[in-house]
Amino acid sequence: MTEATGPTGTGTRTASRALDAADAARVATFAALIAVLGMPGSLSLFGNAVPITLQTLGVMLAGAVLGARRGALAVLTLLALVAAGLPLLAGGRGGLGVFAGPSAGYLVGFVAGAFVVGLLVERLRRVTFLGVLLAALVGGVGVVYACGLPVQALVTGVPLTQTAWLSLAFLPGDLLKALACAGVTVAVARAYPAALRSRTRED
């Protein structure tokens, strides 16, 4: 295979572009990955009776695997395509309506969340399950809700406390996804050593 030569060799040399070719490819591919994880059937729970998708797992993984900047850019890329009208959000949602609705804050939270997950994982000395889990909980759950709840409260007019109670229904799923993010990130780092390129670059 290609080994690690290509991916590790780039990056540092090309300072003229904010995003070199390897970065651009990873950002674009992960934007698509988050979209695909939001498609129904990516997780069959009770024979697809419960429409649970793995989209938020995709957001956490973008941060954990790509790092803060590229992870946030991947989410931003997905949101730009959604804003342009492509139905790439979980449940086939898309268009500008999702940015006017109650979910708008969560979408912004996805960008901030991926960034924070990436920031925390980049700071880990070693990619461990617990370390990534903590990053996913803080960034992928905490930051996302911190951005999402106030906007939902503002748009619906429901006080923040009640809005928070309403959103508790989604919390178990998101906690499970944080666990999944930690497991997947550790396994991916092992299976594909060039995966967490952002960490090895400075070495």
Add this chain to the structure above:
Amino acid sequence: MPTTSVLHRLGAGAKLWGLCACSLALLAVSTPTGVGAAVVGVVALYAVARLGPRALWSQVRPLRWFVPVVVAVQWATLGPVSAAVLTTRLVALVALAGLVTLTTPTSLLLDALERGLHPWRRLGVDAERAALVLALAVRSVPVLAALAGGVRDAQRARGRERDVRAFAVPLVVGALRQADALGEALRARGLDD
């Protein structure tokens, strides 16, 4: 599909700015008459765009589970009048944004987005590179959907359908291989030069 109305012909950038202004104005409205006027306005705009109730429904449909729950909570905490006003306002906001989506092709919206990024050049934003990433992402969606389908089939064959890790690990590794091969191909074509 009628594609020629004043709203269809209006520039994408103008519609986006208009949407921003209208949304902010709508968020400031909190009286029954004000919201009623807003609904009439939105419906009128759909009529101007020659879009029927079916198109309107397609845009607000994602709210169909959310609205009953929120109305119940609003009714309990704020009373029936506020519940009606706030929920109607929310649906009107979403319908208005949906109108821009319905009357503007995706490609034109992406072009508008790229143009909107140009002034940020001084802050290190590369509009051309952003446009490239967006195009690559669009192209990657079917590629990754096929990849996910393959992984899911393999998972089913081994009877591990409920194992998220057994699905996500090969998918993410496959995505990374795909991305790094794509990056190499772009670099070979002189993208970084």
